[in-house]
Amino acid sequence: MKPCEPMIITSESGYNLQVGGNVPIAHAWRMIARDHKQVFGREPLQTEEEASIMIRYAQEEDGCPQWPEGYCLRFVADGKRTVLHIIGRDELGIIYGLLHYSRFVLGVEPFWFWAELPPTRRDPIVLPGQDYDSIPPKVRYRGWFVNDEVCLIGWKDDYPPTEQVWEPVFEALLRCGGNMVIPGTDLPRTGIHHKLAADMGLWITHHHAEPLGAEMFLRAFPGKQASYKEHPELFEQLWREAIERQKGEKIVWVLSFRGQGDKPFWENDPSFNTPEKRGQLISYVVRKQYSMICECVEQPVCSMAMYGEIAELYKQGHIEVPEGVIKIWADNGYGKMVSRRHGNLNHRVPALPEVEDEGKNGVYYHVTFHDLQASNHLTQFPSSAELIVDELTTAFAVGADEYLLVNSGNILPHLYTLDLAANLWTYGNTDAGQQLADFIGRLYSRQHQEISRLYQDYSRCSIVYGPHKDDRAGEEFYHHPARQIMGFWLQGKEGYDERLCWAAGEKPFAEQVRWFKEKAESAILGWVELQERCLQTMKQLPEDECRRLYNQLLVQIEVHLSGCRGLANICNAYGLFLEGDYPRAFIQASHAVWSYQKGKEALSLAGTGRWEHFYRADWLTNLDNTISHADTVRRFLRIQGDSPDMFLWYKQYIMPETEKHIYLENTHRKPLSDDELAHCLEKVLC
Structure with missing residues (x-):
């Protein structure tokens, strides 16, 4: 032709x-x-x-x-x-x-x-x-893990989510050049997610806690001990059923052996008390799974997650991986290719294959994460785009380029970083600045430089909570630690809160709270300035693009800003509480409620039109839970000085001096609401 x-x-x-x-x-x-x-x-x-x-x-x-x-x-x-x-x-x-x-x-x-x-x-x-x-993509198997997808789950009334939810997800993945997906996390098998992904041409792969895509043991056999040593035939029955169910589809089979609930199996089976015993069983199980697949599938594509304890055992030489199986290495949830933090343990062991490592390797990478500490779930990646580029190109350079699975979360808040990842799995490298300019140019007709600077400065505004380049906080930093602070405080505990040591160190609780207060307060000005610049830029955009910039960026800035203020407020409330200044502590706790409510209002404003109800299933960051905690704190504080009739502070600080001596209790005893009282007290005490 x-x-x-x-x-x-x-x-x-x-x-x-x-x-x-x-x-x-x-x-x-x-x-x-x-x-x-x-x-x-x-x-x-x-x-x-x-x-x-x-x-x-x-x-x-x-x-x-x-x-x-x-x-x-x-x-x-x-x-x-x-x-x-x-x-x-x-x-x-x-x-x-x-x-x-x-x-x-x-x-x-x-x-x-x-x-x-x-x-x-x-x-x-x-x-x-x-x-x-067409050019050959850098990565052979490339796609998304639609994980922690509570917004997608709660967006529509039907559960499990229907085609109306899943089709736009899989279409966007295909349009980004992706060919592989884990379609959701632990959803009912009656859902359409798996079949629709396959029907749209995607390869299906599995969560590392669900090898071969099999049913969880304890769900299939409730009441039995989840021990392969005791019930090998039951585990193998589940694996065989999974193979039969999927053998006609395009599957990247995941070989693995972890405990129930995505944890080391020896927590349920303590007889495996040495690295040698653990590695020996994992190696045996993986070989068994691989042989079972090969009996039913010609030239299967198989992978094995080098995740957590499995990576450690492999590097110690205790695990054997069958030839041809792709070894999958994971970042720490914050974009760095090192082992993830578990509670207060953060060993940061490099999570990439050694130079002499043979065979195929790939990467599981988070642009969104949920860990009850400082992760980004409702907001985009808190570190710079350059970090993503550096980490993935380094992984490719050492041969981890056969497979790239990107944790895509709820999709909507993460378009920028998902677009960046698609550039990397296609071309193997990219200039972060040029990719951002291209992304902004596609979405907006004007104000390109201003919007690009907003995105670049977003990561500069995020809280630096540790010494490493990736130690930057997503929005969960303002919520999970804040709720832990409030719980520890109201439970009357002493010493230090062990759950806060990962960030604030092993120091008295008051000093831990002071650490969080200083971190939150130091970031407020940056988020305020970014918010103001974003609002000014939106005034220069057409209505539809103004709305787009709100949904894609400003809502996230406002979640950060409101969270920073709320965390600072609750920490200030605790400091005043220690001084016995309950009215001012009450005012600060009220400000915490109002600040966190601002974040909720921002999500509600974003959740209109096509996105109506999109954020109603915010169960992970859970702004409602934080607001409830803060409201409980201020009610606790009011009881300290305004109980039992909730009128003493009004009389002491607000009632005119002349009125105090002549008022009749039967006509002046309607208590103010917490909001009303806080506003009135602030006028005279602050």
Whole structure:
């Protein structure tokens, strides 16, 4: 086939889909049909005669790239017409070819749904008759782990989430060039998530706590000891059932052996009390799982998570991995390729293969995380984009490039970093500044430099809580430690709170609280300035882009700012409480309630239109829980000095001096609400 003159595509251009009967390609075609209608204002014409766009598998003479998922675009002169052939080497090649056409011809943004950015209406579209060949992606198996997805779960009324929730997730992943997914965390098997992901052409992989995608042992056999030594036949029954259920699908099988609830198995089976015993059992189980798969699946793709204790045992030489199995190395949840922090233990053992390590390796990487300490769940990655680029390119350089699974959380708050990860799994490297400029240029029509600086300064505003480059706090820092502080305080405990030592150290509780207070107060000004700049920038944007910037960035800034203030307020309340200044402590606790409520209001404002109810299942950061804790603290403080009639502070500080001596109790005893009292006290005491 020879290149030809420029081609004109119009609303009347016909499509000839020569790959009928394929379910994933049919899903992709429905995306293209919708895109065509959005651009041209009418449904696309499917025809077998005089079609302008042909969609088909590769033939020898096409010169289509040879690698899996390769595709090409070929412009062919057909008499006086020019025909565009979208050609794929295989099923995903066809899908990626269609999505390339969608993005670069029809102008559809990969995150169009999540950014609320429909394509521009155009008719006609003129294309240069220039052929295109896809490039091989840097990473063979690449995708998202839709993990801690409570916002997706709570977004709609149906549980488990329906196709209405999952299809935009999987579509965005495909548009980003991803080919693999863990579709949710521990969802009922009656849900559509697994089947829909497979039907859309994605490889399915598994959580490392659910090897082979099998049912959890204690869920299948309640009341039995979850011990492989005692019940090998029951474990193997679950594995066999999982293999039978999935053997006809594209699966990246996960081999693993951890305890129930995603913890070391020896916590349930203490007889394995040495590294040698533990490694020996894990190695045996993994070999068993691998052999069971090989009995049913020809040339299976298998992986093994080098996560937590398994990575440690492997590096000590106690675990053997079958040949050909991809070893998956994980970051610490904050973007650094070292072992994660567990409570107060933070060994930061490097989590990458050694230079002499043989075989295939890959990475499990968090751009969002949930750990009850300082992680980012509702807000984007708290460190710089350069950290992500440095860590992943370093991993690729030592051979961990066969597999990249990115923890994508609830998708909506993380578009920027998910786009960055997609650049990295495609090209192997990227310039963080250029990627940001490209991302902002796609989502906004103006104010590009100003918006880019907002994103760059976001990470500079995040709290630095430790000595390492990745020790930057997400929004959970203002909530989980704050609730621990309030609980320890109201429970009347003494000494120090062990749960806070990871950040504030092993020091008296009052000093731990002071540490958090200083960290929170030091960050407030930066978030205020960033908020003001964002508001000013929004005034220069069209209404739809103003809304987009609010949903994508300002809501996150406000969650940080309100959290900083709330944490500082509650710490100040505790300091005043120690001094016996209960009224002023009450005022500070009230400010904590109001500050945290500001964060809740920001989420409510973002949760409108398409995103109505999106944040109602905020069960992990859980702003409602923090507000309730702070409200309990201020009620506790009021009882210290205003009990039993909740009128003493009003009489002492607010009632006019002359009135104090003549008022009648039967007409002046209606207590003020906590909010009213706090506002009144603040006027006279602060």
